[in-house]
Amino acid sequence: MSNISEQEEREFLAEIKEKLMLAIRRIDDAVKQFSGELREKKQYIHEHQSGMDEADMVAAGQSINRMAFTGEAAVARKQKLIKLGQSPYFGRIDFIPKGSERSMVYIGIYSFANPGQRMNLIYDWRAPISSLFYDFELGEASYPTPSGNIHGNIALKRQYKIRDGHLEFMIENDVNIHDDILQKELANSSDDKMKNIVATIQRDQNAVIRNETAPVMVIQGVAGSGKTSIALHRIAFLLYRFRDSIAAKDILIISPNKVFADYISNVLPELGEEHIPERGMDELANDLLEKKYRFQTFFEQVATLLDGKDLAFIERIRFKSSVDFLSKLNQYLIYIENNYFRVSQLQVGQTLVPASFILEKFMAYHRVPILKRFPLVVKEIQSYVSLKGHKLSGQQKAKIWEAVPHMFRFGNVLDLYTDFYRWIGKPELFRIDHRLTLEYADVFALIYFRIRLEGLTTYTHVKHLLVDEMQDYTPVHYAVLSKLFLCRKTILGDVSQTVNPYSASSAETIEGVFPQAYVVRLYRSYRSTLEITAFAQRIIPNSAIIPMERHGQEPIVARFINSSEELAAIKQLINTFPKSQNQSLGIICKTQRQAAYAYDALKGSGVHLLTSDSAAFEEGVIITTAHLAKGLEFDEVIVPFASADTYRTETDKQMLYIACTRAMHLLRVTYSGDLTEFLSARRKTSGEQGSDESFL
Numbered sequence: 287m288s289n290i291s292e293q294e295e296r297e298f299l300a301e302i303k304e305k306l307m308l309a310i311r312r313i314d315d316a317v318k319q320f321s322g323e324l325r326e327k328k329q330y331i332h333e334h335q336s337g338m339d340e341a342d343m344v345a346a347g348q349s350i351n352r353m354a355f356t357g358e359a360a361v362a363r364k365q366k367l368i369k370l371g372q373s374p375y376f377g378r379i380d381f382i383p384k385g386s387e388r389s390m391v392y393i394g395i396y397s398f399a400n401p402g403q404r405m406n407l408i409y410d411w412r413a414p415i416s417s418l419f420y421d422f423e424l425g426e427a428s429y430p431t432p433s434g435n436i437h438g439n440i441a442l443k444r445q446y447k448i449r450d451g452h453l454e455f456m457i458e459n460d461v462n463i464h465d466d467i468l469q470k471e472l473a474n475s476s477d478d479k480m481k482n483i484v485a486t487i488q489r490d491q492n493a494v495i496r497n498e499t500a501p502v503m504v505i506q507g508v509a510g511s512g513k514t515s516i517a518l519h520r521i522a523f524l525l526y527r528f529r530d531s532i533a534a535k536d537i538l539i540i541s542p543n544k545v546f547a548d549y550i551s552n553v554l555p556e557l558g559e560e561h562i563p564e565r566g567m568d569e570l571a572n573d574l575l576e577k578k579y580r581f582q583t584f585f586e587q588v589a590t591l592l593d594g595k596d597l598a599f600i601e602r603i604r605f606k607s608s609v610d611f612l613s614k615l616n617q618y619l620i621y622i623e624n625n626y627f628r629v630s631q632l633q634v635g636q637t638l639v640p641a642s643f644i645l646e647k648f649m650a651y652h653r654v655p656i657l658k659r660f661p662l663v664v665k666e667i668q669s670y671v672s673l674k675g676h677k678l679s680g681q682q683k684a685k686i687w688e689a690v691p692h693m694f695r696f697g698n699v700l701d702l703y704t705d706f707y708r709w710i711g712k713p714e715l716f717r718i719d720h721r722l723t724l725e726y727a728d729v730f731a732l733i734y735f736r737i738r739l740e741g742l743t744t745y746t747h748v749k750h751l752l753v754d755e756m757q758d759y760t761p762v763h764y765a766v767l768s769k770l771f772l773c774r775k776t777i778l779g780d781v782s783q784t785v786n787p788y789s790a791s792s793a794e795t796i797e798g799v800f801p802q803a804y805v806v807r808l809y810r811s812y813r814s815t816l817e818i819t820a821f822a823q824r825i826i827p828n829s830a831i832i833p834m835e836r837h838g839q840e841p842i843v844a845r846f847i848n849s850s851e852e853l854a855a856i857k858q859l860i861n862t863f864p865k866s867q868n869q870s871l872g873i874i875c876k877t878q879r880q881a882a883y884a885y886d887a888l889k890g891s892g893v894h895l896l897t898s899d900s901a902a903f904e905e906g907v908i909i910t911t912a913h914l915a916k917g918l919e920f921d922e923v924i925v926p927f928a929s930a931d932t933y934r935t936e937t938d939k940q941m942l943y944i945a946c947t948r949a950m951h952l953l954r955v956t957y958s959g960d961l962t963e964f965l966s967a968r969r970k971t972s973g974e975q976g977s978d979e980s981f982l
């Protein structure tokens with residue numbers, strides 16, 4: 287069968303669905319049999335318990351576990367088959383390998399084969415041969431396999447939309463790959479959570495997803511370029527490709543907050559993978575400081591910046607976000623090693639331990655973190671005394687244990703960190719209150735000191751680290767991550783979407799910390815209509831952005847007499863929103879205070895306020911801040927209070943940019959008084975009308 291005509295395709299689909307049904311039935315039978323056997327086994331153990339010795343019990347327990355495990359795997363496989371039944375495949379290529387016969391390769395979210403048969407009926411999108419679908423058009427093509435590249439010819443390429451088991455349409459790809467289906471996908475209204483993009487992965491995205499060699503992959507991509515989607519698909523790919531050595535539990539995602547973590551939590555399970563452990567940077571900090579210190583969170587730092595201009599605060603952040611800061615920390619660590627261990631000879635009973643011996647031993651352990659060396663030096667001194675033929679008394683031992691750490695100028699990391707600022711001649715750059723509350727800019731520097739001075743070794747089990755929103759982390763953050771996580775890393779973000787312009791990191795900065803990094807830049811933006819992308823471009827221009835040719839309504843900028851009128855109009859809009867085609871509406875404010883104020887006026891059924899304490903993304907209407915909305919997207923976005931008073935500073939401008947780039951299909955900006963200068967320039971040039979009538 288060659289499945290050329292649409293009729294043949296429909297017949298093939300019916301056949302596949304039947305085979306899937308059969309496979310599901312077979313699993314059901316197997317599971318039934320398993321549970322019967324399991325019950326019998328448990329019953330047997332229960333009845334013969336008294337006659338069983340410990341070894342028998344262990345063996346019986348293991349056998350039960352094995353059976354349960356096989357049962358669970360069968361249930362998981364069944365779930366996958368049910369899902370395949372809904373949409374078994376989305377693509378097909380007919381490939382003729384050189385010197386071989388044409389074969390039809392149907393590509394789906396999971397693979398499927400008839401029991402006992404070697405050839406797949408459906409190939410997993412991550413299989414080596416499936417890369418042909420993403421990387422090539424008709425004609426010559428090749429794909430890599432562990433035993434080398436396979437060359438050949440693609441004779442046919444098709445895409446399908448199969449929903450609820452029905453073929454909605456199929457598209458013959460000859461020249462313009464994917465664009466039709468991609469356009470259709472992007473025009474859809476958003477689900478409540480991020481979804482997979484396997485059917486329309488683009489070529490440059492595929493290269494990132496399937497890269498197996500980069501020790502550190504840095505993805506700098508413009509807003510809506512699919513960075514987060516790609517990173518998650520990359521994880522799914524790595525789990526498939528290295529399934530013998532990496533499991534879901536070996537991966538760690540560092541996410542900016544819980545809402546974001548919840549928002550992306552569907553993608554990997556949709557791709558058939560288990561839940562991946564996730565940690566926020568603040569949680570990581572808490573783990574690493576072992577809850578010994580209080581600290582300002584990143585949210586609080588940004589909120590302080592948004593509240594007003596504390597120049598000294600900004601200065602402290604700016605300094606601690608520089609590459610220079612990290613190198614000064616490193617210089618200081620070398621300095622203290624050479625200068626802070628002030629040795630003197632030690633009289634232990636009759637033995638005089640010379641200062642030179644103690645210093646030599648201290649330096650000999652240069653691979654051991656300084657504050658961990660003292661016990662080792664103590665042991666060396668004890669051996670020295672013993673070798674001189676003297677037996678050490680308990681009191682003498684205690685004396686050595688006390689003397690050695692005292693030879694070092696400071697005994698704890700916080701004292702050394704404070705001393706660092708004296709050493710660089712800028713003690714005013716470190717602030718800590720009497721309750722030991724650190725500023726956010728100090729948190730990771732202190733952790734860095736803990737790692738270098740005390741040798742923290744948490745997270746050694748992690749085999750791949752994923753860091754999203756890379757622009758929010760500084761060189762010190764990356765120094766900490768590189769010391770803690772020796773595994774491969776995928777790091778992604780967009781320097782234009784920083785919420786703190788005083789501490790933003792670009793791909794180049796990160797490259798400085800990870801010289802072995804492989805940096806990819808993505809310029810094509812998929813999320814927003816051309817009109818929305820153009821609008822956001824005026825706030826922060828980037829001539830390199832390539833928007834998708836997808837059109838929609840021109841963004842609306844509407845002026846109101848005061849904020850009450852503004853909110854009244856928004857309320858009206860919320861009331862009519864359920865009747866619209868769209869599913870999600872984000873009302874994105876600059877500050878949490880404004881969001882709370884708006885929520886107070888707008889709350890009602892289906893309206894949710896998201897704060898930095900929220901744990902989950904919500905469906906429907908969401909009121910939140912730009913900081914929290916970063917990484918999320920909505921069918922419609924309203925940016926209220928866009929006045930000159932609200933959006934004034936560089937930080938404000940970033941927030942406005944982030945807020946506007948969250949919109950997929952429709953963007954409305956409202957204000958009273960004067961419009962922010964970040965938008966007023968464009969209104970003058972475009973002659974756009976803003977009024978409350980045009981708003982709805």
Ligand SMILES: Nc1ncnc2c1ncn2[C@@H]1O[C@H](COP(=O)(O)OP(=O)(O)OP(=O)(O)O)[C@@H](O)[C@H]1O
Pocket residue numbers: 468471472481483486487488491507508509510511512513514515516779780783812813916917918919947
């Ligand atoms: N190849 C693709 N096919 C279909 N949709 C895509 C593709 N690439 C990206 N998208 C869509 O574009 C939108 C933006 O993707 P994503 O959130 O991953 O981008 P991002 O670069 O992380 O965005 P931001 O930095 O602005 O938060 C999502 O709706 C995603 O599904």
